[in-house]
Amino acid sequence: MRPHRSVLTLVVATLITAPAAAQEPIRVASPDGRNEARIHSRDGRIHYSVERDGNPVIAPSLLGFEFRGAPPLRDSLRITGVTQASRDETWTQPWGEVRQVRDHHNEIRVGVAETTAAGRRFDIVFRAFDDGIGFRYEVPEQPALHFFEIQNELTEFALADDARAWWIPSNRPRLDRSEMLYSASPMSLLDSVQTPLTMRTARGTFVVLHEAHLVDYARMNLAGQRHMEDRTLRAALAPLADGVKVRGKAPFNTPWRTIQLADREADLVPSVLGLNLNPPNVLGDVSWVKPMKYVGIWWGMHIGTMSWGSGPRHGATTANARRYIDFAADNGIDGVLVEGWNTGWDGDWIANSHLFSFTQSHPNYDLNEVAAYARQRGVRLIMHNETSGGITNYEDQMEDAYRLYQSLGIDAIKSGYVADGYQGHSHWSQFRVRHNLKAIQTAARYRIALNVHEPVHDTGERRTYPNMMTREGARGQEYNAWGGEGGNPPEHESILFFTRLLAGPMDFTPGIFDITLASADGGPRSPQESRVRTTLAKQLALYVVLYSPMQMAADLIENYVNQPAFQFIRDVAVDWEQTRVLDARMGDHVVVARQERGGEDWFIGAITDEEGRTIDVPLSFLPAGRSYVAEIYADEADSHWMTNPLPISISRRTVNADTRLTIRMAPGGGQAIRLTPAR
């Protein structure tokens, strides 16, 4: 027992939540009245808090900044005025998890000024949605705050209880990456972690902290104190090489800090809070941005049957590319990725990022011939731009490269940034964030869409620039190919769905059929070796579960030949009219239904962790009175991710809105279903 400390904690909390002596809190509630943000001013400091249904979610939390070379903007503050606004509009995504997005919120803008001689000013803008709260700082042009260097953003998120958090670390030396397995902890034990940070409070509310509209600023990580009696997370911006977080000039706005709220996991998806806090499309007609499925010369490099660089196993040969283009054309796959097509891969390419050319092909690869053949066969060629962190080298060539690609009819790039930082800047610093926007805007001018690996996290850029289609930014399929890492455990994707995927689409690269990786060395790998830790049916289900508008069929194409299960990959949509999570529990299982955009088909993806499950799913989302043919790709009775991953049962039945489907999944298994209107 530790009764004494518990009592102390309560007393402190009571003091903090007592009404401010100076000013009553300013409030803004969501349209449904459930979510409320309050802004408090006391003793010269400004705090905010958040309640849901009258219960505290975020206890009073500080707002402000520390600067280099200037006093902090934190003390001697007073509220100078409040204005209110509301909006209710529905906008259409050019592509996405859902077509229509409703932006319905109430807003307050709170003017804040220093009472000191400097009299610096800023506004805090809060927007309250039914699915959460967003707020940001807006700093107007003013004499006392022109050029600035932000040393720390002081924004706090003081959790009202010791919520369970699913997290990956951040801001650690040599660890500026997102390709990690998730941990689950009481949030009080966190130090610096990445967002989106998904938490479940003791009362069962889901709270997701993230950011939106990250432009010309540093990525926000969150740092806790790692003490069970401190539940405050603080903004921990990714640093530039000299430790400064953000250099800028007023007027400026910070990114939005977002607090997504839901009563249960299933209500977290689709996550549109961040999209609503990004500016609308600035590109105008984006009909040239087209979702796609693709195959590629890629997996062979990870299992060791091909190489990026020169040598007998060099993957990016003209002949190989033509073979992949033929396969894509013959199977209704939209695109082909070719990695290792350019010069710069030979030797230590991570240490020699300056050697990469983005226009010069490897001698084995005739870019003009391949591009012409792709056009001839109606296949979209995806150019690969690995920078290994050589951002200057990439930016120097960007215009020439993108112009070349456009001239060849190419409209998509997969870029890569394998590096833990750039000349001392964090991988996620303002330096990289600026580059992101430059790449997106430049690509847009050449009508090219982007799929970024080792990215800055997704903060909803796709609303403003719909050519920013998808990215990696989490631990994907390739970890199953490598030795020494242990691969991805069966629970991994059931966590990703409620963490990384809440930020936006992910190029996870599903669809490995050669689960035992027999292709790599001629015989299957044992369950104890690194290999894919799912059943085959689960690989199919991932196409529906893990949303990406560019969705890879990741395996070697020869592994799809004569595979009846490949029909699902041919059929599955990559752009959606609507999305419904039918059943889910964090880390355990997900069942999601999505309606094809521009079509009548529905698709269901169901995945489970290492535990086999049977889940009853009512199909009441289907229109009443209409019959559908369900094509069901299911685990066999004795399927098991470890001992028997390959057996798959493919069956058909007729269903309608009254049907309850019984979805049986093997341990580490899943189920993929296509629902087509019966003729």
Add this chain to the structure above:
Amino acid sequence: MRPHRSVLTLVVATLITAPAAAQEPIRVASPDGRNEARIHSRDGRIHYSVERDGNPVIAPSLLGFEFRGAPPLRDSLRITGVTQASRDETWTQPWGEVRQVRDHHNEIRVGVAETTAAGRRFDIVFRAFDDGIGFRYEVPEQPALHFFEIQNELTEFALADDARAWWIPSNRPRLDRSEMLYSASPMSLLDSVQTPLTMRTARGTFVVLHEAHLVDYARMNLAGQRHMEDRTLRAALAPLADGVKVRGKAPFNTPWRTIQLADREADLVPSVLGLNLNPPNVLGDVSWVKPMKYVGIWWGMHIGTMSWGSGPRHGATTANARRYIDFAADNGIDGVLVEGWNTGWDGDWIANSHLFSFTQSHPNYDLNEVAAYARQRGVRLIMHNETSGGITNYEDQMEDAYRLYQSLGIDAIKSGYVADGYQGHSHWSQFRVRHNLKAIQTAARYRIALNVHEPVHDTGERRTYPNMMTREGARGQEYNAWGGEGGNPPEHESILFFTRLLAGPMDFTPGIFDITLASADGGPRSPQESRVRTTLAKQLALYVVLYSPMQMAADLIENYVNQPAFQFIRDVAVDWEQTRVLDARMGDHVVVARQERGGEDWFIGAITDEEGRTIDVPLSFLPAGRSYVAEIYADEADSHWMTNPLPISISRRTVNADTRLTIRMAPGGGQAIRLTPAR
């Protein structure tokens, strides 16, 4: 993707595991041949490694010491000799999870000496069991190493893959405690954590790191580097106030470092590796050490209806104690605990540990009368000794107190150490470890058994001193009583079973019937407030699942009146002939069967996390051809820990060894079953 780093890791691993140039490794294998430890000497350093079925579990890991005021015992070492031994004996526990314990192992003793002039020497002793590996350092008397101060024990545990670990932190400022919720992470993300540390490797092997026979040394925590490319945990001994970890004098032996190994969760329990590494009983006849169930004046203090100190709600009154004694006697409960019976509770008792008397009763409490009444009614009175960390104050009074208790016929003490340290020493330092042994030995002289709260972790002391019966050392029931902490989530006990309970018995204090805590303030608490987060049936099941030889019925006794479910608590055994885990998954669910010692009854306890489950359990452990009456305490169809925790179904059926029981548990639920031979 991050292929480059992965390749590097592999190369390094290959170099390290290459055969030593100097000496072939020395090996010792378990009797079944599956577990093998190897000791390597290279370049003057000694490493060990562990394999299971030929697969690496612990990669080569350093052995040695750093001293204050002397060179480290780490370099310029050579192996001077090896001796082998084996043992196969079965010994009997006076009480326990199982009656008979087999100690079957092979041993090697490796002599090590410095090649330098000092020529210091030590032995490393490895014992290989079928359930794991134990090793320790033995330092003989020698001129060059007499008095010593250990600054760091250099023992490493280099995990062969990035196993998933279930952990609570340690060695953090103001956090020297074990009463925390568990986290789950890749082990590479750990910093300092407590043992037992349970991990699951990528190949599914369970690895539990802990220690055994902790005497006159510092508790071992484990520290990782928190970097995904470093999988080495290092011994991190709990420090004395001046930073020294252990002061001693040769000859001395360290505690055993234990590596328990199993193919699946169910094979981890009962855990006897540590018991086999402790010396046999030194107390001779311990028939005076008797397992018990008890009730007590305790829960009222946590829910606020009683107080430890003076005042209108003072719990430890003579009248209350008589009432509890009557209840125990009338219901076949062996003992009664009375907290707050002594002087010292008034005021800030944590800051004023020196004020506690362990002989002086509060004026409201007539110790002689209560003790006499307990004797008269055949009830065992448990004395409460809260020290709040005042170890000197306690030791000063110990002889007098224990002599007094014995004179009153008292044979059990619940002691408490609510403190995060002692005069700058860690809560788990050598200072506290020495006190432990003093308390155990002193209590044994007065034929008193101990139940220690805020203890040093259990390292198997009970084998040598069977009066060291049970302890806390994890987050127990009382956290459900307090506000502000969120209580224990439904998964908590399913984690405890495979973490804390692997060390030894735990006084979790199950049996709260007033799950909504209506007693505390007259009306039930809502699911959103802190309250017990299980169904009633799960509270019963915990008596079987969470082993303790002193098992409390923790609720206010008035909450047991007219409760049919209380019959299970009356009936359930507290001492076991054998234990079988029938089904289990870490953090999800446990089904365990235990046979009463000295009786024919079996008991089954089944618990689940927040997910409802139905589990088929074959009763094939029952003797063939014999019928049993099963009394089944089950969740009702609509039971739910949050919305409907109280309904319980009590039924009977006849079963035998051919029966498959279908155990259905509600979300947050459980099931408790008594199996009695049919007459």
